[in-house]
Amino acid sequence: MDFSLTDDQRQLQEMARKFATTELVDLAKELEEKNTPVPSDWMKRYGELGFLGMNIATEYGGMGVGNIEALLVLEEFVKISAAVAFPVFESSVGPVRALEHFATPALKERIIPAVCRGEKIVAVCMSEPAAGSALTDLKTRATKTDGEYIVSGQKRWCSGGGHADGYVVYSRMSDAPGAKGIGAIFVEKGMEGLSFGEPEQLMGFRGVPSADIFFDDVKAPLENEIVPAGGFGKLMEAFDLERCGNATMCLGIAQAAFDYALEYAQEREQFGKAIIDFQAIQIKLADMAMKLEASRLLIHRAAQQANDGLPSVRDSSLAKCFANEISREVCGIALQVMGAYGYSKSYGMEQRLRDSWGWGIAGGTIDIQKVNIAASYAGRRFNQRG
Known part of the structure; x- marks a missing residue:
């Protein structure tokens, strides 16, 4: 190894x-x-x-x-x-x-x-006003006719909403209950009946546009079908790789926070010496470094064990959940090491803390990842509706 x-x-x-x-x-x-x-x-x-x-x-x-x-x-x-x-x-x-x-x-x-080539942008549309963690409750429907799909419904929290050129839309494509009726259709910007809400104003993620998306009987050709009804499992397999990306976004943000705090601690002097010479700062830096290294190993293991295909739900959820949590912790500690400078917008640390918090919500919350992890070890899915 x-x-x-x-x-x-x-x-x-x-x-x-x-x-x-x-x-x-x-x-x-x-x-x-x-x-x-x-x-x-x-x-x-x-x-x-x-x-x-x-x-x-x-x-x-x-x-x-x-x-x-x-x-x-x-x-x-x-x-x-x-x-x-x-x-x-x-x-x-x-x-x-x-x-x-x-x-x-x-x-x-x-x-x-x-x-x-950088000529088109593709986004994913999953969540809805009443379907977030309970994704199989989604109501957006893609109805197949003789020569096309008719898409109707509303999506929320779509990163790229209103900006992307095309959307992978998770949709109900049959009357089968729950996941069995869900597939995905590709809807392109400019199609008649497609419209967008006002851009979201979020705590972080500035520069990553997000908006509600409305499908008012949008007509999409049959070739735009990605997976038919019953393909929800396939979609989530692909989404497991996105979780590794989510984890890497957290890791990179946290690594930058650590690097900045480490440099600052060696330059900032108090009581006549650099603050890194104080044991309390050394312990904070060591705690951050251990969390970063552990996170990187979990992420790379998930990607490697997929043999460059799609990771398992266990590996991807372990990597995402851990990275989501440690990113918030590392950015918070780094901000504290820098004191008032960390709290100032001029130095970028508060931005890292705001952005790190968002990734633990996007792509499946931290709590949902823990449910996935427990289910993978128990060998069965848990009924959250009972």
């Missing part, structure tokens, strides 16, 4: 780190201040450099590398900010991978290469 990165992986990691630290810092500040997403010219540059859909097959415009490689790049980007990293997240471990695994060949060829 080898825990070290290969030469190729280290080279890719260093390339991503150099690009992120030398070119994305000012962009990250702009996105945070204006609450706007990565502009189209930057998206195309991401694509030209190969940072979008890296682990997608080469036949669809990706680099064909493994999931770990994609996560290594994602971590370097999110150290700068979640906003500049989000396109990498969506294209490498997000809804595009569901298209790659399950969509029709015609849909794959039309959408995925454009995503890898």
Whole structure:
């Protein structure tokens, strides 16, 4: 069992780190201040450099590398900010991978290469006003007719809502109860009957647009079917990889917080010496470092044991849950180490704390991950409705 990165992986990691630290810092500040997403010219540059859909097959415009490689790049980007990293997240471990695994060949060829070039953005629509953790209660319906699907309903908390060019819409596609009736359809921006609510104003995630989405009898061609009714399990398998991406977003944010706090502690002097010389600060830094290393191991194990396919629900939930919790803790400790400077918007630490909190809600809450973990060990699903 080898825990070290290969030469190729280290080279890719260093390339991503150099690009992120030398070119994305000012962009990250702009996105945070204006609450706007990565502009189209930057998206195309991401694509030209190969940072979008890296682990997608080469036949669809990706680099064909493994999931770990994609996560290594994602971590370097999110150290700068979640906003500049989000396109990498969506294209490498997000809804595009569901298209790659399950969509029709015609849909794959039309959408995925454009995503890898930075010309299109794809988002996922899962939650609804009355269906969040209880996702199988969703009411959005895609009704199949002779030549098309008719999609009706409402989605909420869609990252990319109103901004993305296409949406993987979890829908009720038959009258079968619960998960058995759920599949997914691809709906494209500009289709008649598709509209969006006002942009959400969130505590964090600035630069990652979110809005309600309304489907008023939207007509989608049959080739836009991703999985039919009964395909909910397949969708969640693909979503397990997104959980690894979510965990990596947390890890990168927390690693950046630790790096900043470590540097600050060596420069900040009180009582005539650098504060790192105080045992209390040393213990805080050690606690942060242990949590970061443990989180990274859980994430990389999940990606590796999937053999570059789709991780298991146990591995992905363990990785996500742990990363979600430690990111909040590490960012909070780092802020405390910096004192008033950490609390100031001028130094970016409070932004990391705000963003880290959101990832423990997005993609399945921390509590839901713990239910998944317990169920995987018990060997059965628990009825939350009883």
